[in-house]
Amino acid sequence: MSSKTLFLFEDLYDYMKAASLRESDILCRLREETLRDPMHMMQISPEQGQFMSLLIKILAAERAVEIGVYTGYSSLCVAMAMPNQGKLMACDMSEEWTSVARRYWKEAGVSSKIDLYLAPAIQTLDGLLARREERGAYDFAFVDADKENYDGYYERCLELLRPGGLMAIDNVFWGGNVANPEISDRETNAIRTLNEKIRMDARVDPSMIPIGDGLMLVRKR
Numbered sequence: 001m002s003s004k005t006l007f008l009f010e011d012l013y014d015y016m017k018a019a020s021l022r023e024s025d026i027l028c029r030l031r032e033e034t035l036r037d038p039m040h041m042m043q044i045s046p047e048q049g050q051f052m053s054l055l056i057k058i059l060a061a062e063r064a065v066e067i068g069v070y071t072g073y074s075s076l077c078v079a080m081a082m083p084n085q086g087k088l089m090a091c092d093m094s095e096e097w098t099s100v101a102r103r104y105w106k107e108a109g110v111s112s113k114i115d116l117y118l119a120p121a122i123q124t125l126d127g128l129l130a131r132r133e134e135r136g137a138y139d140f141a142f143v144d145a146d147k148e149n150y151d152g153y154y155e156r157c158l159e160l161l162r163p164g165g166l167m168a169i170d171n172v173f174w175g176g177n178v179a180n181p182e183i184s185d186r187e188t189n190a191i192r193t194l195n196e197k198i199r200m201d202a203r204v205d206p207s208m209i210p211i212g213d214g215l216m217l218v219r220k221r
């Protein structure tokens with residue numbers, strides 16, 4: 001987990017941010033507030049947030065799903081980049097963390113674009129998939145919750161996406177652990193297994209992006 005892009009020389013990372021970041025005041029304040037939480041490394045980096053906003057705009061995404069909200073940084077980036085009629089299904093289990101997210105969604109004027117589901121995300125996704133009209137109706141999915149369920153999230157999000165829709169799967173480097181054969185805990189194994197599966201998966205066009213802690217982009221065919 002990391003709230004910065006890993007594996008870049010510090011000077012170059014500072015340059016990249018200075019030369020390209022356009023973090024809005026509200027995103028900046030949310031990042032600063034989240035820094036006070038001991039789990040703040042779970043938040044995506046600002047450059048990843050900006051990249052995801054760009055993806056949303058390129059896709060002209062109107063329907064999106066996010067698995068793992070935390071204090072809301074990524075959801076705010078996605079929702080602010082969507083048009084007024086856009087809708088983001090935001091999945092988490094923490095009332096406490098998402099109460100921070102809700103405060104910022106309200107301040108940013110995007111609350112009406114976000115439906116928050118507080119339940120295990122597999123259950124929420126199965127609930128969505130049970131409604132026929134939801135299948136193949138989504139433009140974008142962001143997967144960033146418990147790593148052991150990543151394959152379950154991948155399969156379900158793939159069903160929700162329309163052909164040409166995009167899934168972004170976070171932390172696919174897992175701090176570099178995926179590349180260390182001596183590490184084989186459950187989370188590392190789950191991410192490694194999914195990375196390998198995606199490489200061979202004929203249903204998608206994949207690309208692994210070295211931003212943040214590694215972001216796997218997957219376009220549904």
Ligand code: SAM
Nearest residue numbers: 042043044068069070074092093120121145146
């Ligand atoms: N995307 C967020 C951001 O950029 O700020 C960070 C998400 S954080 C890495 C992971 C979140 O997943 C936590 O808020 C946690 O409560 C949630 N979570 C963990 N297990 C979950 C599950 N089984 N179902 C739903 N949410 C879960």
Ligand code: CA
Nearest residue numbers: 042144170171
């Ligand atoms: Ca993450």
